[in-house]
Amino acid sequence: MTDKFLTNRQGHPVFDNQNQRTVGARGPATLENYQFLEKISHFDRERIPERVVHARGVTAYGYFEAYGMLGDEPISRYTRAKLFQDRGKRTDLAIRFSTVIGGRDSAETARDPRGFAVKFYTEDGNWDLVGNNLGVFFIRDAIKFPDVIHALKPDPVTFRQEPNRIFDFMSQTPESMHMLVNLFSPRGIPADYRHMQGFGVNTYKWVNARGETHLVKYHWMPKQGVKSMTQEEASKVQALDLGHATRDLHEAIDRGDYPEWELLVQIMTDDEHAELDFDPLDDTKVWPENEFPPMPVGKMVLNRNVANNFAENEQISFGTGVLVDGLDFSDDKMLVGRTFSYSDTQRYRVGPNYLQLPVNQAKHADVRTNQRDGLMTYHVDGEGENPHVNYEPSITGGLREAEYPTHDEQGPVLTGRLTRKRIPRTNDYLQAGQRYLLMQEWERDDLVTNLVANLKQCDRPIQERMVWHFLMVEDDLGLRVGQGLGITPADVAHLEPLPKQELNEEETKRLSQLG
Numbered sequence: 117m118t119d120k121f122l123t124n125r126q127g128h129p130v131f132d133n134q135n136q137r138t139v140g141a142r143g144p145a146t147l148e149n150y151q152f153l154e155k156i157s158h159f160d161r162e163r164i165p166e167r168v169v170h171a172r173g174v175t176a177y178g179y180f181e182a183y184g185m186l187g188d189e190p191i192s193r194y195t196r197a198k199l200f201q202d203r204g205k206r207t208d209l210a211i212r213f214s215t216v217i218g219g220r221d222s223a224e225t226a227r228d229p230r231g232f233a234v235k236f237y238t239e240d241g242n243w244d245l246v247g248n249n250l251g252v253f254f255i256r257d258a259i260k261f262p263d264v265i266h267a268l269k270p271d272p273v274t275f276r277q278e279p280n281r282i283f284d285f286m287s288q289t290p291e292s293m294h295m296l297v298n299l300f301s302p303r304g305i306p307a308d309y310r311h312m313q314g315f316g317v318n319t320y321k322w323v324n325a326r327g328e329t330h331l332v333k334y335h336w337m338p339k340q341g342v343k344s345m346t347q348e349e350a351s352k353v354q355a356l357d358l359g360h361a362t363r364d365l366h367e368a369i370d371r372g373d374y375p376e377w378e379l380l381v382q383i384m385t386d387d388e389h390a391e392l393d394f395d396p397l398d399d400t401k402v403w404p405e406n407e408f409p410p411m412p413v414g415k416m417v418l419n420r421n422v423a424n425n426f427a428e429n430e431q432i433s434f435g436t437g438v439l440v441d442g443l444d445f446s447d448d449k450m451l452v453g454r455t456f457s458y459s460d461t462q463r464y465r466v467g468p469n470y471l472q473l474p475v476n477q478a479k480h481a482d483v484r485t486n487q488r489d490g491l492m493t494y495h496v497d498g499e500g501e502n503p504h505v506n507y508e509p510s511i512t513g514g515l516r517e518a519e520y521p522t523h524d525e526q527g528p529v530l531t532g533r534l535t536r537k538r539i540p541r542t543n544d545y546l547q548a549g550q551r552y553l554l555m556q557e558w559e560r561d562d563l564v565t566n567l568v569a570n571l572k573q574c575d576r577p578i579q580e581r582m583v584w585h586f587l588m589v590e591d592d593l594g595l596r597v598g599q600g601l602g603i604t605p606a607d608v609a610h611l612e613p614l615p616k617q618e619l620n621e622e623e624t625k626r627l628s629q630l631g
């Protein structure tokens with residue numbers, strides 16, 4: 117037995133941890149029983165709100181190693197971000213994999229996108245790359261996020277995830293088709309976290325020393341290969357283990373079988389690219405790899421598990437606003453909304469001083485702010501020479517502004533009038549159809565089986581609208597899903613485009629052929 121004895125949080129020894137203080141062995145308890153009250157009231161406060169999305173997840177640590185080049189050019193031509201510059205340069209990182217919809221104890225076999233969030237602890241401060249495993253998303257404007265999540269989350273009355281609610285929303289949201297074709301294919305249930313890809317999904321910018329900007333998309337490719345599960349395989353795993361993917365990652369790292377991913381980027385000049393049939397700022401689209409080949413820029417190795425799940429997995433906080441010099445946002449309307457949402461929810465979920473927690477601190481950069489106090493503040497961030505000065509400007513020893521690294525303006529000049537409009541070139545069906553045709557036969561079969569199984573639980577008008585969309589995506593997909601539901605193209609030929617839907621020439625042609 118250890119010689120370390122139990123205390124309370126005031127450092128008082130605990131002589132009896134089994135019995136409350138009472139008047140006599142059978143008598144009433146006393147209210148001044150500090151030891152009991154501290155123990156029970158702390159327990160009452162053990163949980164913080166779980167993440168509103170991505171509640172179930174696992175965190176691990178490792179490093180990123182840069183290649184220093186982009187193709188055969190030095191990477192500095194495109195970005196001055198220090199972590200990418202020198203071949204072999206290593207940057208510490210934390211990663212959190214997650215599912216999206218279920219609560220923090222839910223099954224990891226769910227058909228659900230997987231979160232793939234990486235926090236790089238660079239010398240210029242932290243960089244978070246918060247992505248998923250499917251490369252695209254359901255919607256392209258952040259204002260729709262609460263709606264898509266409400267549709268996917270349990271019904272507010274029955275508290276069951278209901279296909280009818282999900283497809284009610286999706287059937288009115290044509291931009292979701294590309295994501296749905298991915299999500300209901302085997303890729304919608306990765307075998308585990310080590311065998312899946314990751315994508316930044318949103319479009320970001322790179323900035324070089326001259327202030328020139330490029331648009332960029334990020335891809336993580338697992339050296340372990342990509343493996344997925346069919347619904348049937350997933351059911352068998354789920355019957356035995358709700359947390360198989362967390363266990364798999366923990367065990368691999370514990371036995372020294374360190375998982376690795378290569379980071380690749382696609383890059384294009386920073387403009388609208390009128391020559392493309394989609395907008396490069398649209399996160400429901402991928403960039404064709406033949407025109408924009410993914411180029412490797414480094415690799416990630418995971419080699420350490422967390423020591424405390426709550427401190428390091430529950431409280432770790434990622435956000436798309438967390439960028440370092442040489443990296444920037446694009447005007448992608450999802451990205452802008454996300455950037456507000458993450459730190460907002462973390463100030464509520466973890467607390468206003470969440471950035472003082474060790475896992476969230478910029479541990480390889482100095483932090484010096486004039487932010488003070490607030491709930492659970494842990495220390496004063498680094499300060500100037502005079503501790504009385506917690507404001508700026510000051511001539512009495514406070515902190516001063518940093519110098520701009522190279523320039524104080526960058527990127528193209530933008531003009532426009534205030535409006536609320538969807539971006540042009542929505543082209544909601546083409547890439548969904550291309551994805552379908554690229555699948556192997558068994559993947560197409562699985563996709564159709566999964567869609568039919570879910571749509572069978574939906575009302576007829578929702579089924580018809582979904583078959584209509586799938587016929588617009590690709591004849592074969594629409595015909596097969598329709599067949600599974602007993603719906604023919606003639607049954608849906610009367611449907612008009614959705615009220616605010618604008619079809620392009622090709623889509624109008626497809627529509628005219630439906631009957």
Ligand code: HEM
Pocket residue numbers: 166167168169170173212213214230231232233246247248253257258259261315316317318399432433434450451453454457458461462465
């Ligand atoms: C987590 C909002 C779109 C990936 C979260 C959280 C919120 C949120 C509030 C919880 C964060 C926390 O409690 O710490 C949004 C909004 C979106 C959006 C408003 C759209 C406008 C996306 C997209 C992706 C994504 C497109 C993938 C590219 C993630 C990931 C996490 C997350 C990976 C979990 C981070 C972690 O492991 O802690 N999101 N999200 N989100 N989101 Fe999003």
